[in-house]
Amino acid sequence: MGIVVDLNGKREPQPSLEALTRLVAADLKAVNELIVRRMHSPVALIPQLAGHIVAAGGKRLRPVLTLAASRLCGYTGTRHIALAACVEFIHTATLLHDDVVDRSELRRGLASANAVWGNKTSVLVGDFLFARSFELMVEDGSLEVLAILSRASSVIAEGEVAQLVTANDTETGETAYMDVIKAKTAQLFAAACQIGAIVADRPAVEKEALESYGMNLGIAFQLIDDVLDYSAKQAKLGKTVGDDFREGKITLPVILAFRRGSEAERAFWRRTLEDLDQKETDFDKAVGLMGRYQSLEDTIERARHYGAIARDALGIFADGAEKDALIELIDFSIHRAY
Template identity: 75%
Template sequence: MGVVVNLEEERGRKKALETLTALVADDMKGVNRLIVERMDSPVALIPQLAGHIVAAGGKRLRPMLTLASARMCGHQEQRHVGLATCVEFIHTATLLHDDVVDESDLRRGESSANALWGNKPSVLVGDFLFSRAFELMVENGSLKVLAILSGASSTIAEGEVHQLITTNDTDTGEAAYLDVIKGKTAALFAAACRVGAVVADRPDVEEEALDSYGMNLGIVFQLIDDMLDYSAKQAELGKTVGDDFREGKITLPIILAFRRGTEEEREFWRRTLENLNQDEGDLERAIELMEKREALVDTVARARHYGAIARDALGIFPDNPERQALIDIVDFCIERAH
């Protein structure tokens, strides 16, 4: 998929993330301190393994969404710092578990925890981080917060199991795919934003608006991730190209290419994805078919659609720097594709 990159747009995308990061910088210092404090354990392998994945980087987007949402809603205290830490622990725990399920050797360009320590320690330390997250929820003292974040945790697990069911099944449709990504990815984005309104004691309509914003932003994020798995830009992000293809995961680019293809093309998808009978050159052929059927560009178009819904959800909030930063981060997530 050839794309001409506008340098001004590229600078704008980077500025969107930099602006959000700067707005929540003081609060993120508190989050990072709490992460280090709550990762500690007398069992030395726990902070060692957990510290590895935390130190591997990442933008910390989810906790920043919690911090910015709370500040946008007028929260002046520090309760949101613990909740942002909770969100990051939930996310990190799911990464540890995902890498075991996917048998991934790399995470953000570095050796994954399971590649270094094995599957059993990775799963158990993931469980430890989930437990720490629940401790933080309880300490917050809000049953509503506990309901939102615990509900998101169970939804994530359901989403991952749903993905296992659809893997290798080329009959999977777009509706089922959306159910998967809403569960495994978007639910945590939605919860991360919604709790910002809860700690600020805002009315239900604002909670629901932030839930909608986060849910649709999460869909955007996963759509672009799934498109990038077939993009040369994936290497720039420290990831290998074609992991989803090799594992037989059914994502939107696959669904569109399969539905739009000839019977001969569909037989190719059945052989490579249902039977995992893959030969040298099949990944290149898969990408060629996706480009021929405009599956990659249309996946980005879908992301733009959900991005518009996310931006509109913030329309009820007063104009302030946090609101503008949350609006701009939608475009940042979409434009990772270029």
């Protein structure tokens, strides 16, 4: 856990990923090596493009969850290495497809794959990575693992389609929004964690606990991501500010500000997000309306709620370094908003 010093000279702990990544460092190295090997293809453009997005950085959070959950459950074998790589392939494939759908030009501060190689190539390489992930599932040989990860893949795709349905629709409600982020983001978090209990052959109650932990952590994580898109801190994280606004995405901060605003303010949201008729000063006005109606603060509070559920889910596991690190991950995910 890192240390920050406030204006009064006090040293206070700041949640970080250091403990978690340190615990799984050796396993994560093996995962990264396997990813490089399994990205190989005689079609040179495939490893070139896939390597571009994998090398772009990121926390490898989803495979780290598989590795940490396996350790939490006392697993000492090697199956979790390939399955963590499988999880990362699924995630990377969805990123490639997301960037095409969203017409994104940047990914973690670098040119997105579709901006460099075009949409067609990005979609097809995403399909290749999905196929590689299923090869790894089959090689593992567990029907239970195959069922969980294949189900997660289909739910993610459903979430993508559901997001298209709600895109640029300011009448979208909180329930529909939550359904989308559960499918698009939280489902893979849940699957990544649940696998740890499966490879360790743990009882159903522990599998369910880790699924709950991952699901609620994923929801909290996405809620904070949606807050950060309207925050100056986003730039410090290597991401551009206001992408969701420019694309007309309907996220919880928007939903809350829209519902709480006047009719004139709702007309502003319709013009900017539904019609995508945006002026240079509109993003600042959007942030101002969110401040007026505390929609960012209330979204953070929702994230805290789901974070508390994730923390409770770990209660059945014995205390130890792995449990502490997974709890700190919850705090880190929410603390990003500050």
